Amino acid sequence: MATQLLKRCFPQTPRLQPSPLFFSDEASQDLVTSLVSILTHQRSKSRWSSLRSACPNGINPCEFSQITLQLKNKPHLALRFFLWTNSNSLCHHNLSSYSTLIHLLARSRRYSHAYDLIATAIRSSSSHLNDNPRCRFDAPPLNLFETLVKTYRDCGSSPFVFDLLIKACLDSKKVDPSLEIVRMLLSRGISPKVSTLNSLISRVCRIRGVDGGYAIYRELFRLDEENLEISKRGLGFRVIPNVHTYNELMLCFYQDGLVDKVEEIWREMGEMGCKPNACSYGVFMAGFCEEGKMEDAEKLWEEMRNEEIEPDVVCYNTMIGGFCKVGDVGRAEEFFREMGLAGIDSTASTFEHLVKGYCNIGDVDSAFLVYRDMCRRALRPDASTLDLMIRLLCDRSRVQDALDFVRNAVGKFDLFPKEKSYEALIKGLCLEGKMEEALKVQAEMVGKGFQPNSEIYDAFIDGYIRQGNEELAGALRNEMLQTQLQS
Known part of the structure; x- marks a missing residue:
């Protein structure tokens, strides 16, 4: 169906010159026939030396395309011939010879090889763009697209070849050519796969901001007022946005702190008859948790x-983090236990939330127990958790525990305090x-690039005064003054 539509929408354009895939030169025809015979009938050991003897001066792109077309049932051999x-x-x-092989690989579902060849063709045409008068566009991907369209029927290709081209553009951060290609396809009544459109929207969100991504989403899925009802019913050629489309938009709005827009996308998803999944709920709940609206988050849960949608680890971590943030660590522990009973493995984030939650309510013993449980599971803590624990222990006059905590984090996870x-x-x-121990810590601090400030000098001076060492305290005062003057 899609192939027939492509044939109607991409008719062969009348050419003033012979097609790049067909030519009348008899010598070339004989050479093509000879090379195809060698490729298909000779064993691999003698094949390549025979080919070299048969074409000592090489072949031109048109001849390569003709040979490739005759190897359409042997895509692996065609690829080896290209590499040779x-x-x-x-x-x-040139773009025509690249396109022939790209089509052949795409129609035989060798997508990774086709993708690699597309990327190679784009790079190659970029370096020769000014040398090729046939290139109509400034952007190599657009020239490759035009060539793929012209050679599509001759090669009996697959529509997915254009999805591969768009993916290659996006991976190389060529957003504008990707958009132009999609627009040209849509204008001919052809749409790339919804996953391809989702990738394009995601990349636009990250490069141009989520508002720009949302505008592209509205454009690509034809969600203007006159076409909205058609889109909802799935009529015509339009591809309907799926749950991943909405998840990506909600996530981008959430990351930008626009929770009200997350809710707007959620409603739009419902209006389009798209059923949310665990990821959808997770992002929406995260928005409520961010604002401390745990009652709303629980309603969503x-x-x-x-x-009957099973929550995933992200959903559990979102709820645990939300309750810890508002100081309800008991409720967070309930979700933690439920998570274990559901057979979902905790992650580092799970324990990070609980440690910070207990630290925030001043329960250092429980925070320490959770941290030790985290270490037993070989989960690496975040540096911010390390700092939070150190300061809380020091505030509780448990400096030795804090020091032991640091030594453990340094030795086991290569983490260092701020x-x-x-x-x-x-x-x-x-x-x-404990002045000697304090000096060792201060030396380690300097080794990490942190210079002593006035508060550290004051701490040492006060410590030496309490020990009755006025001479060393005075020397430190002078050093502090000199340091302040130099800065």
Whole structure:
């Protein structure tokens, strides 16, 4: 069906010159026939030397295309032949010869090879763009698209070849050519796969902002007022947005802090008759959790369970993090236990939320227990968790525990405290009179690129005064003054 539509929409354009795939030169025809015979009938050991003897001066792109067409049932051999001509510099390939092989690989579902060849063709045409008068566009992907369209019927290709081209453009961050290709396809009544459109919308969101991505979403899925009803019913050639389309938009709006827009997309998804999945609920719940609206988040949770949608680890972590943020660690623990009973493995984020939750309510012992459980499971903590634990322990006058905590994190996870955490450790050690230990921490701090500030100097000075060492305290005062003057 799609192939027939392409044939109608991409008719062969009348040419003033012979088709790049057909030619009347008898010598060329004989050479093509001879090379095809060698490729298909000789064994691999003698094949390549025979080919070299048969075409000592190489072949032109038209001849390569003709040979490739006759190998349409042997795509692997056609690809090997291409690689052989390239490595031996026997053919100066152009967009037509590339396109022939790309079509052949696409129609035989060798998508990864077709994709790689598309990327190679784009790079190659970029370097020779100014040398080729046949290139009508400034963007190599558009020239390749035009050539793929012209050679589509001759090669009996698959429509997915255009999805591969768009994907290659997006992967190389060529958003504008990707948009132009999609628009040209849509104008001819052909739509790329919805997954391809989703990738394009996602990339636009990240490069031009989520508002730009949303505008492209409206355009590509034809969601203007006059076409909305047609789109909802799935009539015509239009591809309907799926749950992944809406998930991507909601996620982008959420990451931009636009929770009200997340809710707007959620409603739009319902109006289009698209059923949300666990990811959809997770993003929507995250918006409520971010604003501390845990009652609304729980309502969504219940709705998800009523719809018999099983929550994933992201959903559980979202709820656990939300309750920890508002100080309801008990409720967070309930979700943690439910998560375990459901057979879902906890992640580092799960424990990070619980550790920070207990730290926020001042329950350092519970935070420490959760942290130790996290370490037993070989989950790496975040540096911010390390700093939070250090400061909380120091605030509770448990400096030695904080120091042991640091040594464990450094030895096991190669994590190091930030400047404020070093400062808290040094202050605590000086307050307890452990000056030698404080000096070691200060030396480690300097080794990490942090210079002592006035508060650290004051901590050492106060510590030495309490020990009765006025001479060293005075020397430190002078050093601090000189440091301040130099800065």
